[in-house]
Each structure stands twice: as C-alpha cells, then as structure tokens.
Amino acid sequence: MSSYTRMGELEIEKHTQFIMSVEKKKDFDSMVMEHLRMSGAYWGLTTLDLMGKLDAVNREEVVSWVLQCQHDCGGFSGNVGHDPHILYTLSAIQILALLDKLDTIDADKISAYIVGLQQEDGSFAGDEWGEIDTRFSYCAVCCLSILHRLDKIDVGKAISYVASCKNFDGGFGCTPGGESHAGQIFCCVSAFAISGALTHVDRDLLGWWLCERQVKSGGLNGRPEKLADVCYSWWVLSSLTIIERVHWIDKEKLKTFILDCQDKEHGGISDRPDDAVDVFHTFFGIAGLSLLEYPGLKPIDPAYALPVHVVDRLFFGQPH
Amino acid sequence: MSSSDDEEDEQEEVRVPLSQRPEWSDVEPIPQDDGPNPVVSIAYTDEFRETMDYFRAVFAADERSPRALELTAEVIHLNAGNYTVWHFRRLILESLQSDLRDEMKFFELVANKGNHKNYQIWHHRRWVAEKLGTIAATSELQFTQEVLSLDAKNYHAWSHRQWALQALGGWENELEYCRELLEVDILNNSAWNQCFEFNVQNFRCHCIMLAY
Numbered sequence: 001m002s003s004y005t006r007m008g009e010l011e012i013e014k015h016t017q018f019i020m021s022v023e024k025k026k027d028f029d030s031m032v033m034e035h036l037r038m039s040g041a042y043w044g045l046t047t048l049d050l051m052g053k054l055d056a057v058n059r060e061e062v063v064s065w066v067l068q069c070q071h072d073c074g075g076f077s078g079n080v081g082h083d084p085h086i087l088y089t090l091s092a093i094q095i096l097a098l099l100d101k102l103d104t105i106d107a108d109k110i111s112a113y114i115v116g117l118q119q120e121d122g123s124f125a126g127d128e129w130g131e132i133d134t135r136f137s138y139c140a141v142c143c144l145s146i147l148h149r150l151d152k153i154d155v156g157k158a159i160s161y162v163a164s165c166k167n168f169d170g171g172f173g174c175t176p177g178g179e180s181h182a183g184q185i186f187c188c189v190s191a192f193a194i195s196g197a198l199t200h201v202d203r204d205l206l207g208w209w210l211c212e213r214q215v216k217s218g219g220l221n222g223r224p225e226k227l228a229d230v231c232y233s234w235w236v237l238s239s240l241t242i243i244e245r246v247h248w249i250d251k252e253k254l255k256t257f258i259l260d261c262q263d264k265e266h267g268g269i270s271d272r273p274d275d276a277v278d279v280f281h282t283f284f285g286i287a288g289l290s291l292l293e294y295p296g297l298k299p300i301d302p303a304y305a306l307p308v309h310v311v312d313r314l315f316f317g318q319p320h
Numbered sequence: 321m322s323s324s325d326d327e328e329d330e331q332e333e334v335r336v337p338l339s340q341r342p343e344w345s346d347v348e349p350i351p352q353d354d355g356p357n358p359v360v361s362i363a364y365t366d367e368f369r370e371t372m373d374y375f376r377a378v379f380a381a382d383e384r385s386p387r388a389l390e391l392t393a394e395v396i397h398l399n400a401g402n403y404t405v406w407h408f409r410r411l412i413l414e415s416l417q418s419d420l421r422d423e424m425k426f427f428e429l430v431a432n433k434g435n436h437k438n439y440q441i442w443h444h445r446r447w448v449a450e451k452l453g454t455i456a457a458t459s460e461l462q463f464t465q466e467v468l469s470l471d472a473k474n475y476h477a478w479s480h481r482q483w484a485l486q487a488l489g490g491w492e493n494e495l496e497y498c499r500e501l502l503e504v505d506i507l508n509n510s511a512w513n514q515c516f517e518f519n520v521q522n523f524r525c526h527c528i529m530l531a532y
Contacts, residue, residue, distance in 0.1 A: 034372075035402045081352065081376055082404040129407060131443045168516055174475075177482055177520065179513040181475060224509040226473065 010294060011264050015282060016053045018267030019044045037079040038069060042091040043283035045098055049307050050290050050298050054098075063101045066092050070105070074113030075127070085127045086117055090139040097146050098310055111149040114140050122157030123175075133174045137162050138187035142304060145194045146314060155195055162188045163200045170205030182213060182222040186235040190303040193242045207245030210236050218253030219272065229271045230261045230281045233288030238302035241291055251292050258285045335367070338374045343387055349373030350380060368398050379408055384415035393426065400435045406444050420448050424459065436467055442476045446483060453488075460484035465497070472501055473510045482517065491521045 033040055041062065048054045069076045069092060075084025076092035089110065096102050117125045117140065124136035137158055144150045165172045165188060171180025172188035185206070192198045213220040213236045219228025220236045233254060240246040260273045261281070268277025269285035290300040299308040338344050351373050375395050378388045392409040395402060413423060427445050435441055445463075449456040464481040467474055485491050495518045501511040 034399065035404060078403070081379070082402075083407050085403065127407075129410070129443065129447070131439075131446075167513065173513075174479055175482070177517040178479055179475065179510050223473065225507045 010259060010286075010289060010296065011262055011267060012051045012053070012296065014264065014267030015262075015269070015286070016048065016051060016056065016267070018263075018277065018282065019048055019279060020056055035078045035082055036088070038066070038076060038088040038091040038095075039078065040279055041066075042094050042098075043279045045095055046300075046306065047279075047283045047286050049098060049310075050286055050300060051296075052298065059099050059101070062095065063099060063104055066095055067104060073116075074106070074109035074111075083127065084113070086114065086124065086136050086139045086143075087126060089113065090143045093143050093146050094304075094306055097306060097314060100310075100313065102147070107147040107149060111144060111147060111152045114144055115152050118153050118158065122154060122159070122161035124158070134162055134165050134172060134184050134187050134191070135174070138191045141191045141194050146304070148314075150195070159192065159195055159197045159200065162191050163197075166200070169209050170202045171209050179223065180209065182210070182220070182232050182235040182239070185210070186239050189239045189242050190305075193303040198243070201243055203243040203245060207240065207243055207248055210240050211245065211248035214249045214254065218250065218255075218257040220249075220254065227272065228257065230258055230269055230288070231271065231284040233258050234284040234291075234305075237288050237291045238305070241302040246291070255289065255292050255294065258288055261285055337367075338370055338391075344374065347374060347377050350376035352376070371395055371398055375405065379404070384412040386416065388412055389416065389418070396430055397433070400430055400433075400438050401440055403440045406440045410444070410447060420451050423448050424452075424456075424463075428463070431467070436471065436474055437476060439476070442480055446480060449484065450487070457484065457488035457490060460488060461490055468501070472505060472508050475510075478510050478514065482514075485521075491518060494518050494521075 045054065045057060045062070048057065065080075066076070068080050069078075069082075069088070071077065071084040073084055075086070076089045077084050078088040082088075093102070093105075093110070096105060114124075117127070117136070119125060119132065123132045123134075124140045125132055126136045140153060141150065141155075141158060144152060162172070164176045165174070165178065165184070167173060167178075167180045169180050172185050173179050173181060174184050178184070189198075189201060189206075192200050212224065213222065213232060215221055215228045217228055219230070220232040221228050222232050222235065237246065237249075237254070240248065257273075258269070261269050261271070261275075262285075263270065263277045266277070268279070269282040270277045271281050286297065287300050287305065290297040291302060293299075300306070301308050301311040304311050338349070349370065352369075371391070371394050375391055378385075378391060389409065389412045392405050392412065395405045396409070399405075412418075413420065424445075427441060427448065430441055431438075445460075449460050461481065461484060464477045464484065467477040468481075471477070485494060495515065498511045498515045498518065501508050502515075505511075
C-alpha cells in the first residue's frame with residue numbers, strides 16, 4: 001500500500017475536508033465521542049490552523065458553543081449537558097486562545113475552579129469525584145499559564161508531586177509508582193517546562209527511554225514492547241523536543257510512518273497504516289509532522305500544544 | 321451493530337423504545353440542542369438519541385430512583401465513556417444506599433464488553449472499592465489479575481492494582497505474581513515496573529520496622 005522509495009505527500013486538502021465534514025454516518029465512533037466533543041473540537045481546530053485552513057470555520061459559532069459548556073463553578077464540560085472537568089476546561093481555553101477570544105471569559109473564575117482541584121500533596125483531581133492523575137497536573141499548569149494566573153496554585157507542591165512520579169528509567173507515570181508511559185511523560189515534562197522546572201528531568205536518561213520508542217517501521221510506541229501508534233508521534237516527539245534530544249530518533253523514518261497512516265482518499269490519519277481514521281490521530285499525526293518541520297505546516301509549541309504564533313501572541317502580544 | 325448471530329438478534333428485538341415503556345410515560349424527554357450550525361457535529365442512532373433524551377430529563381430533574389439507575393446502565397452500555405452518566409449513577413447509588421457488591425457485578429458486565437481501557441469505568445470501580453473497604457481487597461486483586469490475563473500490560477489495570485495494594489494491602493505476595501507474568505513474557509515492562517515498586521514498598525516496610 002505504501003511506497004518506501006519516495007516519501008508520500010501530506011494531503012492537506014483531504015484532511016481539511018475530513019475535519020470540516022459533518023458526519024452523517026451513524027456509527028459507533030461518533031456516539032462514543034459525544035461527551036468529549038470539546039477535546040474533539042480542539043484537535044480539529046488546531047489541526048486546521050497548523051494547515052493554514054482555520055478560516056474555513058465560523059469562529060463566532062465555535063465560541064458561542066464553547067461558552068455554553070461553561071458551568072457556574074468556572075469549569076467547562078466536554079459538551080452541553082455534561083459535568084465540568086479539568087480536561088475539557090483546558091481544551092476550552094486552548095480553543096479560545098487559538099481563536100484569540102480569551103477576552104470572552106472570566107479568567108479569575110476559571111482559575112478558582114482549577115485551584116479548587118489541587119490536593120494537599122500538590123496533585124490535581126480531574127473533577128469533584130477525585131480521580132488523581134499527572135494528566136490533570138498538566139491541564140492545571142497549562143491552563144493557568146495561558147490565563148497568566150499560574151501563581152494562583154501552589155506551583156512548588158504541584159511540581160513536587162509530578163517529580164514524585166519519576167521512575168527508575170527516567171520516565172513518569174500517572175501516579176507515584178505508575179509505569180512510565182509516553183503520554184504521562186508528555187504531561188509531566190510539559191508541566192515542568194511551563195513552570196520552569198525542567199531540572200527535575202534527567203534529560204539523557206529520559207531521552208534514551210524516549211528514543212527507544214522508535215520501532216522498525218519508523219513509528220513510535222508508548223512503552224517498551226508495544227505497537228507503534230501515530231499519537232506517540234506527538235507525545236514522544238514533543239517530550240524529546242522539550243529536552244533537546246529529538247535528534248536521537250530517525251526523523252525521516254518517523255515522517256514516512258505518519259504519512260503512511262493517512263487515508264489519502266477520504267482524508268484523516270489513523271493510529272497505524274490501513275486502520276480507520278479519527279480526528280484524534282489526525283491531530284497528533286499532523287502535530288508530529290509540524291514538530292518534524294514538514295513543509296507547509298505552521299510550527300507548534302511542544303508544551304502548550306498550540307501553534308507557536310498563538311503562544312507568541314499570549315506571551316508577547318497584548319496582555320489580557 | 322448488525323449481526324447474523326441469533327442470540328444478538330434476539331437481544332436487539334428485546335429492546336423496547338423508552339417512549340413505549342409504561343413506566344416512562346410520565347417523562348418528557350429533552351432533546352440535545354447543538355444550535356443551528358454545530359461545530360464537529362455528531363450523527364447518532366435513534367436508540368442512542370432516545371436514551372440520551374430520557375437521560376437528560378432525569379438528570380435535569382435530579383431524579384434518583386431505581387428506574388433512573390437502570391437508565392444510567394442503558395446509557396453506559398451505549399457509551400461507557402460518558403463521564404456525566406457515571407457521576408449521576410454514583411449520586412443515585414448513594415441516595416438509594418444500594419448494595420455496592422451488586423455494583424461490582426455491573427462493572428464487570430460493562431468492562432467485559434471491550435471497555436478494559438476506559439478511564440471512567442476504572443475510576444468508578446475505585447470509588448466502589450473505597451466504599452466497600454478492606455472486604456474488597458481480594459476481589460480487586462482477583463479482578464485485575466483476570467484483566468491482566470487478557471492483556472498483561474493494561475495500564476488501567478496495573479494502576480488500579482497498585483492502588484488496591486496500597487489501600488487494601490497485599491504487597492507481600494506481589495513479587496511472586498510478577499515472577500509468574502515474567503515467566504510468560506520476560507519483556508513485560510509493566511511487570512518489571514511492578515517488581516521495582518515491590519522493592520520500593522518492601523524498603524519502606526523495612527525502614528518502618530527498623531524505626532521501631
């Protein structure tokens with residue numbers, strides 16, 4: 001199916017159509033995404049911007065729907081009619097930052113919601129039900145940083161908790177003692193980067209663990225002896241970029257792997273070649289290609305997971 | 321979701337639309353409002369749409385009844401990732417003071433439909449196990465062992481197992497379990513990680529003993 005004699009091309013027009021199309025298929029995948037639509041929107045919109053196609057979207061309608069998902073407590077839910085959660089609060093803020101519409105929200109209210117989720121040991125719960133995971137530490141730090149209110153939480157304790165999740169192999173898990181996993185590593189390393197605490201990372205040890213994720217096909221897996229998956233093109237690559245070890249993998253082979261995961265006929269990218277596509281893997285595949293400096297894509301910030309021009313506007317543009 | 325299997329056809333025939341069930345005749349379902357031009361809009365089956373419409377109605381009314389509990393089960397069977405329904409189910413269980421040992425059976429029913437990698441169901445299991453306390457110690461280790469026998473690297477199962485060992489006890493036997501897994505697959509990174517964690521826990525125990 002794929003050609004190894006020349007690199008495939010990135011089908012920007014097809015991927016744009018895939019994201020923009022209103023799915024009329026009544027399939028299982030559509031139903032199971034209903035509650036995390038906010039993240040789906042963030043993945044889709046950010047991908048469009050990376051490809052230079054964000055103008056195809058009606059920004060006012062997006063903002064209107066995002067704001068409908070905000071609750072009185074300040075948090076955002078995954079969709080209208082759902083409960084607030086830190087995951088979707090981050091996705092909502094990322095969308096508003098992308099569209100330059102952060103002036104539509106009360107940053108203090110959202111900050112108070114996130115502050116309320118910090119636990120005694122510095123960790124963060126996802127919501128009032130108390131699930132603890134370093135993913136939520138990243139959500140808290142990233143969201144508050146975008147809102148210029150990182151000082152509202154106990155940053156020292158937040159970082160100490162994340163550091164307590166460091167393992168013998170230099171990686172990080174979801175909770176102390178949890179197995180090192182590329183997705184969790186991205187969350188922890190990015191949280192350190194945003195907070196100015198990268199001294200907690202052993203760059204050579206972690207860099208080695210991360211570059212060992214590259215398998216024969218050129219793709220990246222998330223843990224030793226697991227299958228390659230396009231989403232790790234983001235989680236592994238962004239972590240390597242932050243710790244300045246991205247040259248430890250074979251970038252050309254990874255590019256080829258990601259391009260081979262495209263559905264060149266209908267658009268979209270899948271977890272591995274010839275599987276079904278979805279917006280999640282489309283985003284992470286294109287974000288990975290952006291980190292690999294694929295021509296025609298805007299650069300993406302490895303810690304904020306937003307286009308660099310958006311991050312520049314947040315920190316070097318007009319203050320909110 | 322079509323199938324030529326006779327059993328599955330029988331199950332599909334058994335489902336009566338909520339609008340035709342007499343016990344739901346007093347409820348006005350609430351349709352989803354996506355606005356005129358939805359972004360990333362999603363197409364739904366009629367079954368999903370109707371079940372969600374009725375769920376929205378009981379959720380809006382904060383109805384914590386046995387029929388509402390059954391309705392949350394129907395939603396969960398359609399979409400086990402719907403975290404809001406799991407939340408509401410917990411509120412109902414608390415209000416009804418339900419026997420949470422039955423909840424464990426419900427959990428296993430959902431998990432065994434291909435949902436072993438779902439964050440919501442594992443968090444729900446932890447909530448139930450916390451409520452049950454030490455009587456759940458054996459069941460949690462047993463259940464995670466069953467899941468790991470199907471997928472020896474399931475991250476959620478390992479995470480839950482570590483929590484259960486920490487909260488409910490049992491670390492002393494864990495190294496033997498890891499040895500068994502490593503005999504099957506010497507490259508099982510999850511089992512190696514657990515070995516390391518066993519040593520950490522063991523070291524902590526010895527330090528505490530030495531302190532006395």
